[in-house]
Amino acid sequence: MTAHKRIERRFTALQAAGRAGLVTFLTAGDPDPATSAGILEQLPDAGADLIELGMPFSDPMADGPAIQLASQRALAAGMNVQKTLDMVADFRKSDDDTPIILMGYFNPVYAFGVDRFVKTAAKVGVDGLIIVDLPPEEEADLCLPAQAAGIDFIFLTAPTTDEARLPRVLANASGFVYYVSITGITGTASAAASAIEDAVSRLRRFTPLPIAVGFGITTPEQAADVAAVADAAVVGSALVNLVAGNLDADGKAKSVLKDAVLTKVRELAQGVAAGRSKEPAQ
Amino acid sequence: MEKLNTFRSGPDDHGHFGIYGGRYVAETLMPLILDVERAYNEACDDPAFAAEMGGHLKHYVGRPSPLYFARRMSEKFGGAKIYFKREDLNHTGAHKINNCIGQILLARRMGKSRIIAETGAGQHGVATATVCALFDIPCVIYMGQTDIERQAPNVFRMKMLGAEVRSVTSGSATLKDAMNDALRDWVSNVDSTYYLIGTTAGPHPFPAMVRNFQSVIGEETRAQILEHEGRLPDTLVACIGGGSNAMGLFHAFLDDADVRIIAVEAAGEGIETGRHAASLTAGKAGVLHGNRTYLLQDEDGQIEEAHSVSAGLDYPGIGPEHSWLFDSGRVEYVSITDNEALDAFHMCTRLEGIIPALESSHAIAHVAKIAGSLGPDNVLVLNLSGRGDKDLNTVAALAGVEI
Numbered sequence: 001m002t003a004h005k006r007i008e009r010r011f012t013a014l015q016a017a018g019r020a021g022l023v024t025f026l027t028a029g030d031p032d033p034a035t036s037a038g039i040l041e042q043l044p045d046a047g048a049d050l051i052e053l054g055m056p057f058s059d060p061m062a063d064g065p066a067i068q069l070a071s072q073r074a075l076a077a078g079m080n081v082q083k084t085l086d087m088v089a090d091f092r093k094s095d096d097d098t099p100i101i102l103m104g105y106f107n108p109v110y111a112f113g114v115d116r117f118v119k120t121a122a123k124v125g126v127d128g129l130i131i132v133d134l135p136p137e138e139e140a141d142l143c144l145p146a147q148a149a150g151i152d153f154i155f156l157t158a159p160t161t162d163e164a165r166l167p168r169v170l171a172n173a174s175g176f177v178y179y180v181s182i183t184g185i186t187g188t189a190s191a192a193a194s195a196i197e198d199a200v201s202r203l204r205r206f207t208p209l210p211i212a213v214g215f216g217i218t219t220p221e222q223a224a225d226v227a228a229v230a231d232a233a234v235v236g237s238a239l240v241n242l243v244a245g246n247l248d249a250d251g252k253a254k255s256v257l258k259d260a261v262l263t264k265v266r267e268l269a270q271g272v273a274a275g276r277s278k279e280p281a282q
Numbered sequence: 283m284e285k286l287n288t289f290r291s292g293p294d295d296h297g298h299f300g301i302y303g304g305r306y307v308a309e310t311l312m313p314l315i316l317d318v319e320r321a322y323n324e325a326c327d328d329p330a331f332a333a334e335m336g337g338h339l340k341h342y343v344g345r346p347s348p349l350y351f352a353r354r355m356s357e358k359f360g361g362a363k364i365y366f367k368r369e370d371l372n373h374t375g376a377h378k379i380n381n382c383i384g385q386i387l388l389a390r391r392m393g394k395s396r397i398i399a400e401t402g403a404g405q406h407g408v409a410t411a412t413v414c415a416l417f418d419i420p421c422v423i424y425m426g427q428t429d430i431e432r433q434a435p436n437v438f439r440m441k442m443l444g445a446e447v448r449s450v451t452s453g454s455a456t457l458k459d460a461m462n463d464a465l466r467d468w469v470s471n472v473d474s475t476y477y478l479i480g481t482t483a484g485p486h487p488f489p490a491m492v493r494n495f496q497s498v499i500g501e502e503t504r505a506q507i508l509e510h511e512g513r514l515p516d517t518l519v520a521c522i523g524g525g526s527n528a529m530g531l532f533h534a535f536l537d538d539a540d541v542r543i544i545a546v547e548a549a550g551e552g553i554e555t556g557r558h559a560a561s562l563t564a565g566k567a568g569v570l571h572g573n574r575t576y577l578l579q580d581e582d583g584q585i586e587e588a589h590s591v592s593a594g595l596d597y598p599g600i601g602p603e604h605s606w607l608f609d610s611g612r613v614e615y616v617s618i619t620d621n622e623a624l625d626a627f628h629m630c631t632r633l634e635g636i637i638p639a640l641e642s643s644h645a646i647a648h649v650a651k652i653a654g655s656l657g658p659d660n661v662l663v664l665n666l667s668g669r670g671d672k673d674l675n676t677v678a679a680l681a682g683v684e685i
Contacts, residue, residue, distance in 0.1 A: 057583075057584065058453065058584040058585045059453065059458060059459075059462055059570060059571075059585050060462075061308075061461075061462040061465045061466060061571070062308040062310075062465075062466075062469065064466075065452065068452055068453070072453075075584060080582040081582065081583070105569075106306060106569045107568045107569045107570060107577075107579065107583040107585070108582060108583035108584065109583070110567075110568055110569055110583060111566075111568060111579065111581065111582060111583025112582075112583065132308050133306040133307060133308060133569065133572075134306065135305060135306075135307065135308075135309055135312045137296060137304070137305050137312070138304055138305065138306055155309070156308065156309040156310075157309060158308075158309045158310035159310075160309075160310050160311075160312075160313045160314065160472055161309060161312075161313060162313065165312075165313060165316075169309065180308075180309065180310060183310055183469060183470060183471075183472045184310075184469060184470040185466045185469060185470065188470070189470075
């Protein structure tokens with residue numbers, strides 16, 4: 001199995017360029033597979049440095065209404081794990097550099113079959129996994145098999161993860177560390193910039209891995225604040241809301257939907273790029 | 283399968299019953315789950331906790347609940363001697379209160395100032411609101427919009443007891459969605475809040491803790507049947523949704539190989555119709571709400587809606603210990619349809635003057651099926667887990683009566 005190490009290469013390149021990265025989250029197949037694939041293909045040009053692709057699930061209990069509704073739209077449009085992997089395979093025909101991280105919940109993967117999932121994901125060019133309901137305590141289920149196949153397994157750390165617990169969470173972390181900046185669900189509250197800075201510097205004492213910060217980042221300004229201290233800023237609900245806001249009365253994508261999402265990605269990318277220049281000279 | 287010395291030693295230190303159970307939760311919740319486990323273990327080692335709980339069970343809940351010989355029902359079927367374990371006589375009308383007493387005392391020990399819970403039929407919500415009134419702790423109950431409409435009397439009860447009932451409209455707006463929203467609330471209020479889970483499901487330690495708080499049912503039954511019959515029962519029967527009343531009755535008997543143990547799932551409109559809640563009979567293993575267990579799901583691993591006339595059994599999963607007992611073959615799992623349960627509801631009411639909950643009526647219906655074929659020496663204990671007052675609107679509506 002060839003380990004592509006796209007995530008590692010991308011963060012090395014970002015570091016060399018002296019800037020943080022933008023990680024975009026969209027649910028695969030939202031609002032329909034064709035529109036979703038069309039957006040995905042153009043995300044790198046719009047400024048996404050890493051791409052998180054949500055695997056829709058009926059019961060996303062760590063997510064807020066925006067991402068749950070995105071899951072429901074995608075499922076109604078017939079999305080499933082196989083089609084998500086197919087979408088990645090298509091994307092790889094035109095882009096072999098941008099890391100793709102599949103994000104979701106364990107049950108659809110478990111139903112698909114862990115071995116089959118890991119093999120197919122590695123083959124089509126998936127670089128990492130974030131599985132919200134698989135803490136390190138259950139790492140045997142998917143984390144270890146995925147890493148054996150050369151796929152990074154990205155762990156979440158939260159404000160509730162104290163210093164006694166951090167080594168356990170980071171023990172098998174690979175790719176990068178995802179800091180959940182609030183105690184809450186996606187798309188609701190935002191953390192104060194100072195709290196994020198404290199949390200990131202605490203994490204850096206425990207891990208050499210890049211640190212991405214997510215939950216509650218909706219504006220280019222917030223993205224810039226995060227980019228000033230972290231290695232990447234993750235934006236999800238704000239993009240998903242633009243999908244939801246550009247549907248017609250029948251729930252079909254309006255012609256402007258794709259541009260609305262990509263325009264927002266460009267603005268966020270500018271915010272992230274400006275982040276480090278706001279930092280005081282050292 | 284490997285032959286075990288005991289069926290009563292689970293779960294292991296990581297909360298697994300065989301491959302089931304575990305702690306499948308987001309990292310934000312993980313430290314809280316570990317806190318609950320630590321606090322629960324400390325409480326178990328503290329005689330003062332058991333003494334306090336025992337006092338409330340005796341004086342507030344009204345335990346021990348009677349073990350009643352159902353003479354007319356036994357005569358009707360001309361077979362087994364049928365006993366009812368009368369959990370319906372507990373304060374608030376069901377077994378749910380046993381667990382709520384235990385967990386509210388734990389929440390107080392942990393210094394929590396706010397309680398949340400999910401409810402389907404509203405029995406767990408009422409029991410939670412009751413103990414929160416008793417201990418003067420604010421409480422929020424999550425309930426699916428669909429269930430709020432069909433369980434109006436219990437919604438009113440919860441509100442009278444001082445609880446805030448939050449209507450859940452996400453997903454399918456039923457019990458599983460109420461549990462999703464309760465988990466979302468918990469993740470957003472980690473410092474103040476204790477999540478009082480109502481059944482033997484969820485992340486470890488909840489399945490084991492709720493079972494242990496409910497095990498008083500089986501322990502009392504064991505002593506009471508020895509008093510009545512001078513020996514252990516031959517057969518135990520209980521209904522299962524999440525499975526807490528069944529685990530409560532069964533656990534004390536799991537290692538008595540001569541005791542036949544039967545759990546009854548809700549077959550709804552019939553297993554073949556796809557509209558049922560029989561996770562073991564017709565589901566497969568998966569991960570939801572913090573544990574690996576049998577679930578109703580489609581081939582893509584998306585959770586399906588459950589269907590049962592009884593809102594308390596209307597959940598697409600089941601406690602992980604039941605999944606393990608199912609695989610091991612120690613407990614027999616059968617299913618009963620809505621119509622069979624309704625017939626049993628009326629039969630019990632007329633024969634014994636006891637109006638059973640629709641949940642418990644599933645167990646009665648299965649007893650009706652098998653009692654005649656069991657010999658007159660067969661001593662059978664049925665867990666009458668709750669009373670049917672809450673179901674009068676449902677039963678009346680099905681009979682075309684407006685009340």
